[in-house]
Amino acid sequence: NFLSYKECPEEGDTVIVYLSFANIYALKLVRGEVFQTKYGALKHxxxxxxPYGSKVDCSRGYVYILFPTPxxxxxxxxxxxxxxxxRDISFVTLQLDLKPGSIVCEAGTGSGSMTHALARTIGPSGHVHTFDFHEHRAELARREFEEHAMTKVVTASxxxxxxxxxxxxxVADAVFLDLPxxxxxxxxxxxAFKATSGGRLCSFSPCMEQVQRTCQALQSHGFVDITTYECLERPFEVKRVALQDALGNSASKVSRKKRKAKSDENVSDVGAATEADDTTQTTTGGADDGSFLxxxxxxxxxxxxxxxxxxTLLAT
Incomplete structure (x- = not known):
């Protein structure tokens, strides 16, 4: 059941097998079967x-078993x-103002990624009506929702x-469109929107020409606050930076030369202690090192x- 957490998986449940950050797999548990990983055989x-979160031994290593979140x-x-x-899904659920009890119409079920997130957001008292024009895809999605115990909050057609x-x-508080x-x-x-309260609409389009035609249709049908966003992820890397002096030498190199000279001159215990303090200061990026994060x-x-x-469609 994707919508309600439990401590341990049972036969027929879908779990997430975590090998590494880049290697995770969904696995439906069936007694007697074996799942092959790069760490060897994993027996169902x-x-x-x-318990979820446990480390499970394989024949040549181990994996972690995680609860299947959207x-x-x-x-x-x-x-x-x-x-x-x-990153797109989270922004959509925020902008559509979804909450438990909301009714959502989704056009373009596809692989069901968005539907799972919508179902968790509006459950347990809301409902998602999702549609796909491709009959085989719609049937596969319907089977998945049944296996994941989501049929109380999702209707796939x-x-x-x-x-x-x-x-x-x-009936609808929100509409999501992922269509050509x-x-x-x-x-x-x-x-489809509730006449007494209106609601929010979102359309996902890969091309700007689709966006333009959609915005024209929205405006002609009385929608307001029409806005288009593009979500881009920009990761930052934390690095230690050493500044250079006027001669082009980095501060860390100059500092090391000074410490070496001081080490040669001071052979007493006091000198050794001073050198140790200097080394500690450089390692942690102190003032004498001249570097910073x-x-x-x-x-x-x-x-x-x-x-x-x-x-936004206002109430009529």
């Missing part, structure tokens, strides 16, 4: 009943389509929303994923 029977599922799910990742609309009226032609769905989205932007940053367009 050993995992069943083990964030970890996003990193391990089987890709049927391109998906949204946590096969439907071409661009042609047939949502088929819902006066989101502007075709705006009229149906207006009908600085945050430097990484040269490699994750690139463009898409544009997020948000708009």
């Amino acid at each position: 029977d050993v995992v069943i009943g083990k 964030e970890l599922w996003t990193l391990t799910l089987p890709h049927r389509t391109q998906i949204l990742y946590s 096969h439907r071409d929303v661009c042609e047939d609309g949502f088929g819902l009226q006066d 032609h989101p502007w075709k769905v705006i009229e149906s989205a207006v009908k 600085a945050a430097v932007p990484s040269l490699q940053i994750p690139g463009h994923t898409g544009y997020l367009t948000f708009a």
Whole structure:
């Protein structure tokens, strides 16, 4: 069950197998089966009943067993389509003002990454109505939601929303669109919103031309506060920086030369103690060292994923 935490996994549950930061896998537990990892064989029977967070031995090492959160599922799910990742998902849930009890209409189920996050946010009293035009994808998503015990808060349907609309009226607090032609769905989205309270809409589009046509449709259907964002992650690396003097020598090199000269001159115990103090000061980046810690932007940053367009429909 992805929506309610429990201490230990049971047979049939999906768990996250953590090998390293870059190697994590989703695993459905079945008695008698074995999962092969780079650290050797992992027996399902050993995992069943083990508390989440436990270190489990393999034949040539060990792995950790983690509870499947939407964030970890996003990193391990089987890709049927391109998906949204946590930095976009978290921003969408914030901007849509989602909370327990909210009703959300999602067009474009895809691989179910966004749906899992929406279900956790609006549960246990809310509901997600998610639609996909591709029948096979919709069926696979429906099976996943059943396996993850999410059917009480998620209804997955096969439907071409661009042609047939949502088929819902006066129910939604928020609408999320991940479609090639989101502007075709705006009229149906207006009908889906609660007339007494309105709501928030988000459209995810990889191209600016899609954003422009969507914004025009939103404006013509009475939406306000239309805004488009792009979420870019910019990691910083913490490094120690040494300044240079007027001759181009770094302060740390000059400091080392001074310490060496002082060490040659002072052979007494007092001199040795002074040298030890100097060395400690240099190691920790003291005033005599002349270096300092600085945050430097990484040269490699994750690139463009898409544009997020948000708009508000006021109550009628």
